[in-house]
Amino acid sequence: MEQILPRTNRRESQSSRMWSGVTGSMLLVYGMKRGSLLGRLVSLAGADLLTHSITGHHIHETLGLTSSDEGISHQVGVQVRRSLCVGVEPQQAYEFFRKFQNLPRFMKHLESVSILDNERSRWVAKGPAGTHVEWDARIISDQAGEMISWRSENNPVVANSGSVQFEKAPRGRGTILRVSLQYAPPAGALGAIIAKLFGEEPELQLSTDLKRLKQVLETGEITTTEGQPAGGRRGRQAARVREDSTFQGS
Amino acid sequence: MKAVCWHGKRDVRVENVPDPKIINPRDAIIKITLTAICGSDLHLYNGFIPTMEAGDILGHEFMGEVVEVGHENGLKPGERVVVPFAIACGNCFYCKSGLTSACDNSNPNAELLERKDGYSGAGLFGYSHLYGGYAGGQAEYVRVPYGDVGPFKVPDSLTDEEVLFLSDILPTGYMAAENCNLKDGDVVAVWGCGPVGQFAIRSAWLLGAGRVIAIDRFPERLALARKANAETIDYEEVDDVVEQIKEMTGGVGPDSCIDAVGLEAHGHSISALYDRTKQMAMLQMDRPTALRQAIQACRKAGTVSIPGVYGAFIDNMPMGVAFGKGLTFKMGQTHVHGYMQPLLAQIEQGKIDTASIITHRVPLAEAPQAYDVFCNKEDECIKVVMRP
Numbered sequence: 090m091e092q093i094l095p096r097t098n099r100r101e102s103q104s105s106r107m108w109s110g111v112t113g114s115m116l117l118v119y120g121m122k123r124g125s126l127l128g129r130l131v132s133l134a135g136a137d138l139l140t141h142s143i144t145g146h147h148i149h150e151t152l153g154l155t156s157s158d159e160g161i162s163h164q165v166g167v168q169v170r171r172s173l174c175v176g177v178e179p180q181q182a183y184e185f186f187r188k189f190q191n192l193p194r195f196m197k198h199l200e201s202v203s204i205l206d207n208e209r210s211r212w213v214a215k216g217p218a219g220t221h222v223e224w225d226a227r228i229i230s231d232q233a234g235e236m237i238s239w240r241s242e243n244n245p246v247v248a249n250s251g252s253v254q255f256e257k258a259p260r261g262r263g264t265i266l267r268v269s270l271q272y273a274p275p276a277g278a279l280g281a282i283i284a285k286l287f288g289e290e291p292e293l294q295l296s297t298d299l300k301r302l303k304q305v306l307e308t309g310e311i312t313t314t315e316g317q318p319a320g321g322r323r324g325r326q327a328a329r330v331r332e333d334s335t336f337q338g339s
Numbered sequence: 340m341k342a343v344c345w346h347g348k349r350d351v352r353v354e355n356v357p358d359p360k361i362i363n364p365r366d367a368i369i370k371i372t373l374t375a376i377c378g379s380d381l382h383l384y385n386g387f388i389p390t391m392e393a394g395d396i397l398g399h400e401f402m403g404e405v406v407e408v409g410h411e412n413g414l415k416p417g418e419r420v421v422v423p424f425a426i427a428c429g430n431c432f433y434c435k436s437g438l439t440s441a442c443d444n445s446n447p448n449a450e451l452l453e454r455k456d457g458y459s460g461a462g463l464f465g466y467s468h469l470y471g472g473y474a475g476g477q478a479e480y481v482r483v484p485y486g487d488v489g490p491f492k493v494p495d496s497l498t499d500e501e502v503l504f505l506s507d508i509l510p511t512g513y514m515a516a517e518n519c520n521l522k523d524g525d526v527v528a529v530w531g532c533g534p535v536g537q538f539a540i541r542s543a544w545l546l547g548a549g550r551v552i553a554i555d556r557f558p559e560r561l562a563l564a565r566k567a568n569a570e571t572i573d574y575e576e577v578d579d580v581v582e583q584i585k586e587m588t589g590g591v592g593p594d595s596c597i598d599a600v601g602l603e604a605h606g607h608s609i610s611a612l613y614d615r616t617k618q619m620a621m622l623q624m625d626r627p628t629a630l631r632q633a634i635q636a637c638r639k640a641g642t643v644s645i646p647g648v649y650g651a652f653i654d655n656m657p658m659g660v661a662f663g664k665g666l667t668f669k670m671g672q673t674h675v676h677g678y679m680q681p682l683l684a685q686i687e688q689g690k691i692d693t694a695s696i697i698t699h700r701v702p703l704a705e706a707p708q709a710y711d712v713f714c715n716k717e718d719e720c721i722k723v724v725m726r727p
Contacts, residue, residue, distance in 0.1 A: 176432055262432055297450050304444045307430040308485070310363045312447045312462070317362065317474045317482055320344030320354035321394025 166273025169291045173299040176263035177306045179255035180234040185306060186253055187237060189226070195301035195311070198294065209242070222247055247283055248273050266302070270295060341727065342396045342478035343706040348386035349714075351397065351707050359474060359482035361409035367486025368408075369422060373499040374401040374477050374703070376713050376723045377424075377507060378533050379648050382602065383467065384710055388650065390451070390468040398477030399424035399464040400506045402499060408486055420490035422483055423675035424507040425461040426473065429488035440672035445484065446471045460672060477706060479727040491679045494687075500694040501686055503724065504538070509693060510678035512538025512599070515646035516546050518669035519595035524549030526588055528636060529569070530629035531599035532560035534722045535646055537696050539597050540567045545690060552587060554580060554629075559719035563696065584636045592638035600629035601647025627653040634661050645670035699723040 175182055185191055189210045193199040200213040200221060208228045216222045224244035230252070231237055238252035249272035256265040270291070274280035304311050318324065342356045359368055377400050382388050402421040405414050414420070426446075427439035434442050442461035446452060449459035452469050462484075465475015474481065483489055493502045512535050519527060527543045529536050532555035543551050544567070553569035555561050561571040570587070577583045585592055633643050634657050643666055661668070685691045698721045701709050709723045 174432075176430065176435075293450060296453075300444075300449055303431075304428075308365075308428045308444050310365060312428070312445055312471075312484065313362060314447055314472050314474070315362065316360065318340070318342065318356040318359050318478075319392075319394040319396060319474065320342060320352070320356045321346065321392075323392075323394045324344075324354060324356040 166271060167291060168269065168271045169295050170267070170269045171292065171295045171299055172265055172267040173296075173303055174258050174262055174265050175303045175306050179257055179264045182264045182266060182306060183234045183237070183255045186255075186302075187231070187233075195305055196298045197301075212241075214247075224249070266299065268295060268299065340479035341703055342474070343398060343703065344393075345383060345391050345395045345397055346393045349384060349711075351384065351710050353704050353706055354394075356394075356396065356478075359480050361407060362482065363484060364410040365485050365487055366409040367414050367483045367490060368406050369401070369403045369420065369476075369481050369483055369490065370406045371401050371403040371476055371479060371481060371727050372419075373403070373503050374398050374725050374727070375503060376400075376477070376706075376710060376725070378535065379466075379601075380710075381714050382648065382650070384714055387602065388467045388469075390472075392468065392472075395465070395467070395472065396474040396478055397465040398475035398481075399466060400503065400508065401464075401476030401481060402493070402503050402506060403481075405486075405490065406480070410487070414486055414490060418490075419493055419495065421493055421502050421505045421679070422464075422476070422481075422490050423510075423679070425463055425672060425675060426471070426484055427461055427488050427676060428485050434488070437674055437677045439488075439674045439676045441674075448472060477703065477725065479703070488676070491676075491683075493683065497683075497686065498694070500697060500724065502683070502693070504534070504693050504696075505675075505679050505682055505686075507673065507675065508534045509538050509682055509691070510675045511535050511646050511673040512540075513542040513545075513678055513682060514673050515539045515597050515599060515644050516542035516548075518642070518644040518646075519543070519546075519597065520642050520667065520669075521546045521548055521595060523547040525594040526550045526552070526591075527595045527597065528552040528554065528584055528593040528633070529564075529597045529599055530554045530633060531597075531601075531647065532557070532564045532571075533599065534696050536560075536597070536599035537563055537567065537721075538691075538693075539599050539646065540564055540569050541691055543597075544568065545685065552584060552593065554632075557716055557719075559698075560721060563721060566695075580632050581635045588638075592636050593641065594638055595642045595644060596633035596637045598629045598633050598643065598645045598647045601645075602627070602649050602651075627656065631655070631657060634664075634666065637664065637666055639664045640666070642667040642669065644668075646673070696722045697724055701725055703727040 189202045190204060192202050198214050200215050202210050202212050204210050205225070210226050212224055212226055214222050224241040224247050226239045226241050229238045229240055234255060236252060236254045240250040241248050249270065251268065251270040254267040256267060258265045274283040301311050340356060340358050341353055344352055344354045346352055361368060380397060383391060383397065405416050405418045405420060407416065408414050423439070425440040427434045427442045428444040431443035433439070440461050446459050446462035448468055448471055452459040455469065462471030462473055464473050465477065491505065516539050521527065521543065525548050527548045529539050529551065532553050536553065540551050540553055551569040552572065553561065553564035554572045554574055555564070556573055556575045561573060564571050572580060572583055574580050629647065630645065637643055645668065686693060698719060699709060699712065701723065703725045706725060709725060712718055712720050713723050
């Protein structure tokens with residue numbers, strides 16, 4: 090549900106708005122013709138200019154991010170929530186999660202997370218066709234053993250935020266993790282690309298990620314069959330790969 | 340290595356495939372010395388189980404020698420082990436409670452199974468991608484995840500044939516009998532005299548039954564049941580199995596009924612015909628003839644124990660009868676791990692003769708023919724073991 094914010098009191102000249110409109114449309118068309126992620130971002134910039142020339146609003150305003158922003162409006166964009174019971178104490182689950190560099194281990198859309206300082210980290214996600222998208226995240230709330238929440242900072246296109254609560258499970262069963270992720274893909278083709286960053290079916294993605302987290306915390310491993318033998322076409326493909334490597338002397 | 344690979348309905352082939360390797364630190368690689376075809380493998384063979392892919396390696400009853408371990412876990416190369424058919428992590432709530440077939444962590448495709456059924460249990464060896472897509476043990480080697488939990492060491496004093504069935508069917512038959520809430524002298528009826536039913540019969544005696552009635556139609560299976568002191572009913576010879584059982588028990592009905600048949604039940608009653616028609620029209624997936632009869636035969640306030648595999652939905656279940664009688668139902672996949680030590684002790688003491696159910700012994704290379712014989716119950720086949 091989009092929430093259009095009230096028109097700000099900006100006065101711009103007719104000609105400057107026309108200029109924005111023309112440049113914006115050109116960038117939009119150029120970007121769409123390019124088709125790559127860069128092209129998408131260019132077209133986004135163009136769309137922004139065009140939108141502004143017509144409506145007086147920037148695109149990021151329609152995403153609910155204003156300069157006086159306190160976070161992504163929960164009425165805009167996508168929110169996914171998932172909870173899962175994990176058999177370790179809340180403090181242990183919290184400590185593992187709080188080290189954000191651990192996140193790529195179970196969140197498969199993330200390539201890496203590096204710590205910048207006590208509050209900030211740099212996240213790199215796998216984009217489509219081998220591209221990467223980066224953003225910085227800042228911890229907004231950090232209550233040891235209870236909850237963490239964070240919000241992205243410097244890349245409005247992939248603006249996202251999230252939180253995780255660590256609730257003591259009944260009967261000594263460990264911790265109920267409650268994760269909530271929000272992101273706001275812009276409309277249209279770019280939005281579809283951004284959506285892919287967070288998983289085509291974000292709730293499914295989050296659910297699978299949490300299962301992996303449970304496996305890591307409970308068993309120390311992520312359960313998998315990747316690399317196991319099979320017959321049929323898969324077996325022949327594996328045999329061909331081995332032959333090729335021998336041929337190349339590796 | 341050679342492995343038995345699924346290629347479609349009634350099409351299994353022995354192929355040359357890569358050897359398994361250690362993938363995770365807790366893995367172990369087992370060199371297989373003996374493996375078997377299970378009745379539930381026939382559901383795969385007959386195309387009842389979705390998500391099979393051509394080339395999937397079959398087999399969940401196997402044992403052998405440890406050749407490689409990825410992690411210090413008490414297993415050493417050279418040790419002789421039997422491996423449970425369900426894979427258990429050992430760490431989750433269910434594993435810690437001994438409910439290993441309900442393991443939370445061992446199915447990498449848990450999400451897929453959850454979408455279908457709303458939950459996921461343990462991953463299984465060689466039993467479709469819904470249950471993890473793990474390469475199975477009808478092969479020369481197998482990778483066993485969580486090698487510190489599953490593999491169970493067996494003494495050299497017992498042969499492979501004597502201990503192989505600790506992997507699945509012996510604990511399954513035993514758990515089925517245990518689930519009957521048997522009191523000393525109770526009457527137990529067992530539908531299905533295949534290998535699981537045979538072990539359920541033998542286990543029922545061990546657990547204090549006073550009388551065991553067994554139902555099937557194949558003469559060699561009924562004969563084997565009689566060898567275990569069961570009174571048998573050939574359901575092709577009697578008009579009404581339920582009436583026959585009531586006659587035998589003075590109108591009371593057995594105290595407990597075991598359905599060791601499951602989803603591929605046969606039968607000639609009206610309800611069986613109904614099931615087959617609906618199944619062919621894909622309106623119903625399972626054929627619960629044995630279960631219906633068990634509910635109808637069981638005495639009031641008795642127990643129905645179900646080791647027989649069901650996969651989907653069933654129709655026309657006499658739920659009103661079950662409720663009115665106040666029946667207890669116990670069912671599910673076997674939690675093999677906890678039964679292996681006590682059952683090994685029973686085998687060592689000569690209280691259970693496990694190898695006597697084996698009727699066919701073939702090299703792994705003859706697996707395709709063996710599947711056919713086992714499926715059609717030709718040649719008086721009851722249980723096939725294969726040596727790689």
